[in-house]
Structure formats: C-alpha cells, structure tokens
Amino acid sequence: MCKPILKWVGGKRQVITEIKKLMPRSYNRYFEPFVGGGALFFDLKPKNALINDSNKELLNLYTAVKETPNELITSLSKHKNEAKYYYKTRILDRDSKSYDKLSNLERASRFIYLNKTGFNGLYRVNLKGQCNVPFGSYKNPRYCESENMLRCSELLKDTEITSGDFENIKNKIKKGDFIYLDPPYVPINTTSSFTSYTKDGFDADTQRRLRYFCDYIDKKGAYFMLSNSYTDFILELYKIDRYTINTIHANRSINSKGSGRGKVREVLITNY
Numbered sequence: 210m211c212k213p214i215l216k217w218v219g220g221k222r223q224v225i226t227e228i229k230k231l232m233p234r235s236y237n238r239y240f241e242p243f244v245g246g247g248a249l250f251f252d253l254k255p256k257n258a259l260i261n262d263s264n265k266e267l268l269n270l271y272t273a274v275k276e277t278p279n280e281l282i283t284s285l286s287k288h289k290n291e292a293k294y295y296y297k298t299r300i301l302d303r304d305s306k307s308y309d310k311l312s313n314l315e316r317a318s319r320f321i322y323l324n325k326t327g328f329n330g331l332y333r334v335n336l337k338g339q340c341n342v343p344f345g346s347y348k349n350p351r352y353c354e355s356e357n358m359l360r361c362s363e364l365l366k367d368t369e370i371t372s373g374d375f376e377n378i379k380n381k382i383k384k385g386d387f388i389y390l391d392p393p394y395v396p397i398n399t400t401s402s403f404t405s406y407t408k409d410g411f412d413a414d415t416q417r418r419l420r421y422f423c424d425y426i427d428k429k430g431a432y433f434m435l436s437n438s439y440t441d442f443i444l445e446l447y448k449i450d451r452y453t454i455n456t457i458h459a460n461r462s463i464n465s466k467g468s469g470r471g472k473v474r475e476v477l478i479t480n481y
C-alpha cells in the first residue's frame with residue numbers, strides 16, 4: 210500500500226471508491242495533470258504514469274521521493290515537533306536569500322514537515338507564496354513514515370513527473386490512455402454566468418480551456434474523467450451528448466471557516 214505523502218486541499222481520499230467504480234476497466238498510460246496530494250494516483254499505483262501540477266514545490270518533492278528517498282528520510286528524522294522550531298523552519302521562505310540556499314532535498318523535507326505538523330495538517334501559502342499555517346500542536350505528527358516513503362519511491366520510479374499548466378501534457382496523450390482531471394473547483398453558489406476572479410487564478414476562462422482540453426482527449430481516442438463541483442456553470446459547460454455527468458456526494462467543509470461539514474454534491478464527468 211502507498212499512502213499520499215501530503216495532505217492536500219481538495220484531496221480525493223474519501224471519494225476514491227466512487228471514482229474507481231466509474232473508471233474505465235482497462236487503459237494504457239495513466240495521467241494526472243492536477244495531481245496535488247495524489248490520493249487516486251497512490252491508491253491505484255499505475256505501472257506507467259505521468260503526474261503533473263502547476264505547483265513547483267510538488268514537482269521538487271515528488272522528485273526527491275523518487276530519486277533520494279533515504280536521504281529524505283534522514284533529513285525528516287532531524288525535524289522537531291516544537292513550536293519554536295516550527296516557526297524557525299516556516300520563516301525560511303520570508304527571505305528569498307535563505308530560501309534559495311536550501312538544497313532541493315531540504316526544501317522537500319521542509320515541505321513535508323510543515324504540511325504534517327501545521328494546524329489542520331495542511332500547507333497553505335499567502336499571495337507572496339509564504340507559508341502562513343500556525344503550529345498544530347499535535348502529539349505525534351507522522352512526518353517521517355520511512356516504509357511508506359520507500360514504497361512511494363518505488364512507484365515514482367516508473368512515473369514521469371512534470372510541473373506546469375495542464376495543457377503542457379497534451380502531446381503525450383495517445384489513444385487508449387486514461388486522464389483523471391481534478392482541477393480547482395468552480396466555487397459553489399455561483400451562477401452559470403460565473404466569471405469572477407478565483408483565489409487560485411482558475412477562473413471561468415480557464416475552466417472553458419479545460420473543457421476544450423477534454424474535447425482534445427476525446428478526439429484522440431483516450432478516456433477522461435473530470436471532477437468538479439455540481440454547479441450550473443459546470444453542468445452547462447459539459448452538456449454534450451458524448452459526455453456523461455455522474456453525481457456523487459462528498460463530505461466537505463461547507464463554510465469559509467471550514468468548521469461546518471456536510472454532504473456536498475460533486476460531478477464526475479466521463480467520455481465513455
């Protein structure tokens with residue numbers, strides 16, 4: 210078994226069973242262009258895959274897990290679960306000179322440590338790209354799970370890892386491949402005329418660009434499955450005879466503070 214190395218906003222762990230039920234029975238290469246924490250990827254353990262994300266720190270992290278897992282484990286074991294140490298580690302990105310001095314391995318190690326010991330087990334950055342999550346005060350945060358790290362490393366050895374916009378992988382897609390797309394969601398409570406700015410920059414035009422990307426995959430004779438929110442905007446955008454809009458229910462935060470949780474409708478759109 211491989212467990213995701215990070216906890217990621219919008220992670221798909223709790224809806225994996227439903228996703229797997231709706232996947233094609235067989236396919237050639239597996240692609241995940243918005244991989245984030247990679248809940249589905251680590252669960253499926255595909256033999257020959259490509260993972261991508263626009264977040265460069267993720268590319269650096271997965272590359273370190275792939276190429277230098279033992280050094281990463283050693284580095285992780287040196288961190289301390291103490292508030293003073295946490296803030297000293299967190300503040301490194303406030304000054305680009307000290308951040309640039311970190312090796313790729315040190316950056317990956319810091320990323321995992323902050324993700325696992327920070328409040329809510331999340332990694333969040335402000336507009337300047339600086340981590341702003343307070344210390345979590347957890348008794349035993351598991352930031353150094355060596356056996357899991359080695360298993361993930363084995364899996365990543367067969368995986369191509371890239372970083373950039375989702376369209377960059379276009380030329381690699383071939384007939385019979387399967388592409389799982391889990392982009393930043395259209396905000397719920399928006400109307401079909403949603404155009405507004407979203408905090409991750411994934412606005413209405415980018416959602417439309419993603420729809421054309423799905424059409425490209427379809428024309429290539431490959432399979433796609435797309436997750437998004439159940440909103441008028443998405444239902445309109447994918448209202449095409451060839452595509453199937455499946456509805457699933459996910460347990461998600463239902464208010465901006467994240468304190469209320471409830472069942473939220475989501476869509477899984479497929480072209481098969």
Ligand SMILES: C[S@@+](CC[C@H](N)C(=O)[O-])C[C@H]1O[C@@H](n2cnc3c(N)ncnc32)[C@H](O)[C@@H]1O
Pocket residue numbers: 217218219220221222242243244245246247248249261262263264373374375376391392393394409411
């Ligand atoms: C909903 S999350 C994916 C969660 C993932 N499925 C998991 O289980 O953790 C969306 C991801 O898309 C990435 N992203 C945002 N804009 C992108 C773009 N234009 N191209 C590629 N990735 C992008 C974000 O960095 C984020 O990791």
